[in-house]
Amino acid sequence: MSAESQSFIGVNYGQVADNLPSPADTAKLLQSTSIQKVRLYGSDPAIIKALANTGIDIVIGTANGDIPALASDPNFAKNWVSTNVVANYPSSKIILITVGNEVIMSGDKNLITQLLPAIQNVKNALDAASLGDKVKVSTVHSMALLKQSEPPSSGSFDPSFGDVLMELLAFNNATGSPFAINPYPYFAYRSDPRPETLAFCLFQPNSGRFDANTKIKYMNMLDAQVDAVRSALNAMGYKNVEIVVAETGWPYKGDSDEVGPSVENAKAYNGNLIAHLRSMVGTPLMPGKSIDTYLFAMYDEDLKPGPTSERSFGLFKSDLTMTYDIGLSKSSQTSVTPAMPKTPVTPSSQPKKAAWCVPKAGVSDAKLQASLDYACGQGIDCSPIQPGGACFEPNTIASHAAYAMNLFYQTAGQNPLNCDFSQTAVVSSNNPSYNGCTYPGGINIFPGNPNNLDPIVRYTRSREEREREKQRRKERNREGRKGPRPTKKRIGTRERDRDRELLIPVATISENGGSKSSAPTATPTMSSSHGREAFLKVIRSWASKKFMTGCVILLPLAITFYVTWGFVHFVDGFFSPVYDHLGINIFGLGFATSITFIFLVGVFMSSWWGASVLTLGEWFIKKMPLVSYIYAASKQISAAISPDQNSNAFKEVAIIRHPRRGQYMFGFITSTVVLQKGVGEEELCCVYVPTNHLYLGDIFLISSRDILRPNLSVREGIEIVISGGMSVPKLLTTVDPSGISATRIVNFEASV
Numbered sequence: 001m002s003a004e005s006q007s008f009i010g011v012n013y014g015q016v017a018d019n020l021p022s023p024a025d026t027a028k029l030l031q032s033t034s035i036q037k038v039r040l041y042g043s044d045p046a047i048i049k050a051l052a053n054t055g056i057d058i059v060i061g062t063a064n065g066d067i068p069a070l071a072s073d074p075n076f077a078k079n080w081v082s083t084n085v086v087a088n089y090p091s092s093k094i095i096l097i098t099v100g101n102e103v104i105m106s107g108d109k110n111l112i113t114q115l116l117p118a119i120q121n122v123k124n125a126l127d128a129a130s131l132g133d134k135v136k137v138s139t140v141h142s143m144a145l146l147k148q149s150e151p152p153s154s155g156s157f158d159p160s161f162g163d164v165l166m167e168l169l170a171f172n173n174a175t176g177s178p179f180a181i182n183p184y185p186y187f188a189y190r191s192d193p194r195p196e197t198l199a200f201c202l203f204q205p206n207s208g209r210f211d212a213n214t215k216i217k218y219m220n221m222l223d224a225q226v227d228a229v230r231s232a233l234n235a236m237g238y239k240n241v242e243i244v245v246a247e248t249g250w251p252y253k254g255d256s257d258e259v260g261p262s263v264e265n266a267k268a269y270n271g272n273l274i275a276h277l278r279s280m281v282g283t284p285l286m287p288g289k290s291i292d293t294y295l296f297a298m299y300d301e302d303l304k305p306g307p308t309s310e311r312s313f314g315l316f317k318s319d320l321t322m323t324y325d326i327g328l329s330k331s332s333q334t335s336v337t338p339a340m341p342k343t344p345v346t347p348s349s350q351p352k353k354a355a356w357c358v359p360k361a362g363v364s365d366a367k368l369q370a371s372l373d374y375a376c377g378q379g380i381d382c383s384p385i386q387p388g389g390a391c392f393e394p395n396t397i398a399s400h401a402a403y404a405m406n407l408f409y410q411t412a413g414q415n416p417l418n419c420d421f422s423q424t425a426v427v428s429s430n431n432p433s434y435n436g437c438t439y440p441g442g443i444n445i446f447p448g449n450p451n452n453l454d455p456i457v458r459y460t461r462s463r464e465e466r467e468r469e470k471q472r473r474k475e476r477n478r479e480g481r482k483g484p485r486p487t488k489k490r491i492g493t494r495e496r497d498r499d500r501e502l503l504i505p506v507a508t509i510s511e512n513g514g515s516k517s518s519a520p521t522a523t524p525t526m527s528s529s530h531g532r533e534a535f536l537k538v539i540r541s542w543a544s545k546k547f548m549t550g551c552v553i554l555l556p557l558a559i560t561f562y563v564t565w566g567f568v569h570f571v572d573g574f575f576s577p578v579y580d581h582l583g584i585n586i587f588g589l590g591f592a593t594s595i596t597f598i599f600l601v602g603v604f605m606s607s608w609w610g611a612s613v614l615t616l617g618e619w620f621i622k623k624m625p626l627v628s629y630i631y632a633a634s635k636q637i638s639a640a641i642s643p644d645q646n647s648n649a650f651k652e653v654a655i656i657r658h659p660r661r662g663q664y665m666f667g668f669i670t671s672t673v674v675l676q677k678g679v680g681e682e683e684l685c686c687v688y689v690p691t692n693h694l695y696l697g698d699i700f701l702i703s704s705r706d707i708l709r710p711n712l713s714v715r716e717g718i719e720i721v722i723s724g725g726m727s728v729p730k731l732l733t734t735v736d737p738s739g740i741s742a743t744r745i746v747n748f749e750a751s752v
Helices: 023-031 045-050 064-072 074-086 109-128 159-175 185-191 195-201 221-235 263-278 365-376 397-411 463-478 524-581 589-605 608-622 627-640 714-722 740-751
Strands: 009-013 037-040 057-062 094-101 136-141 146-148 179-181 209-211 216-218 243-248 293-295 356-359 425-428 652-657 664-677 680-692 696-703
Touching: 023 045, 057 064, 057 074, 064 074, 064 094, 064 109, 074 109, 094 109, 109 136, 109 159, 136 159, 146 221, 179 221, 185 195, 185 221, 195 365, 216 221, 221 243, 263 293, 356 397, 365 397, 397 425, 524 589, 589 608, 608 627, 652 680, 652 714, 664 696, 664 714
Parallel strands: 009 037, 009 293, 037 057, 057 094, 094 136, 136 179, 179 243, 243 293
Antiparallel strands: 209 216, 356 425, 652 664, 664 680, 680 696
């Protein structure tokens, strides 16, 4: 397929970095590739102008912070469109405007309710400029919108977002704008780091995941994720709304404690994804076409906070060279063959050299055993390493794993990506065969597979043969032999943890849709019995969930009512005895009197006379043992939340960097001091960081430049500490953007 016709390949161009090439150089680089679309997180005029007359489609965006103004002021939307679109179109081929990024999952209810009005105002501004049919408007969604995602055919959105989603989808449907999503199979593997999960995520040979409802076997994670969204859209009645993958990628580097980032994995994912798109196979629910897909990202963004992987998604380096080759260059279209069925790949005209897949030196037996189990579990013939086989001796895990890993590599058409095994193997030109044990190698060992289709599917042995082999291995283990152990079964759960987004759960599923099991086939009577049991189980599960839902809803109401009622009775008790003595028995009168009394005390104490009386009273209290300590502690806490914000109160909520990389601490600014040094003076803020609720903590003296000031009041900060962090807003913004750290965080939110 020619580069000119690959309009479905796009790239994200983030700018949270200080070492990016010039927009002009980036435009030239893009023209040398088969990338036909670029997505910007903002609307940088320099980049938009640099892409003029290149024929490259451009997606521009507005920040979440622009949504309130866009929603409330049509003139603001009109000026935004005039400045960023009208001034550049049509020389700069702008095709889509994304209003905000993952707004619905931000937790900001005001922002969510303003999203659609903002989109509509931008659309109206485009219509007024006669560009409404040429430039579409939409927003980008997190995969966490999905309540149900497994199997893909049962995909559905979270009902709590139903109203806002219905309105947005109605707009998408009426205007022909796409539903943009951010699926990342990388996060699926990170939460389930098994070899079979990695193969499923990287488009490599695997046993697939069976959807019992549609009888479809999914061969890669991305297709399953996208089809889950497709099913959710269909369930809401919007079958004609197109899907766009706004972000997807894989980091090539990470910290030592991160699972998954590597050059090999990143190259495999992005390269196989591009080959999958070029094949025009589509997804099982959307066959025969490739949806627009924007790879993340053009360059590394070195100013992003967080782990190393967050700064290591770039396809190109700042010197304009490739981080790794995935066949994007027009001058050398290196094809990375995706290992999946029904996707023909043109065989190379160059003869293959003999090559074998062998374990790397120093790999532990545990890792080799995992690779051995995986390879033999994919249907290859592992009988030569069974007792009596030509390659059984030496009877070691290393020897048996080497044979199985090489056979899997040869069976998969000698694709180097299939000699990875979680980075425990390498392709070698040295023949590891010995004595009577011959390791297959050299030219394709399956001459009946001329198109090099997925041999794992074409040459899988029968279920009976696999079961017999598993039984032989079980018997050998019972006899105490050290040969390859049977593949461990892992029962997948239907719902896994959802960290930056919700991902398709990965489970070991058989071809009939259930978990793999060695149980005998059920008779009709057994099936009927199991059907009744399953029905009762569903009813019990439904009733249990509804009961717990009722408890969750009523519990906070009951607690609130109980505490409020107790507080009213407590306060009412101060003056109600006086009224009872006078013969006045009106419930609530004592409470009203107490509130009035407290108010009058506040008024009196704010005066000079009141302050004098308070000072005299405190003098007497400080002379009393034990009582003075109780009063002092109580006064400090009350002063912290005082609306007067005197010198002893918490001044502001602060966020400071934790010594551990990528972590922050929550505290309060209590005062400022001036540090005199030999070279001058420096203003420092005294930051109190609670470590044991609110009354115990540490004190730090920090430069004001190194402090982030979130948009939280002192009361809100105290609520966060007292609640153990449960009341932290889902989106924090800073009110002091001058600091370096604050700038990085704001930019990070805008680009991810």
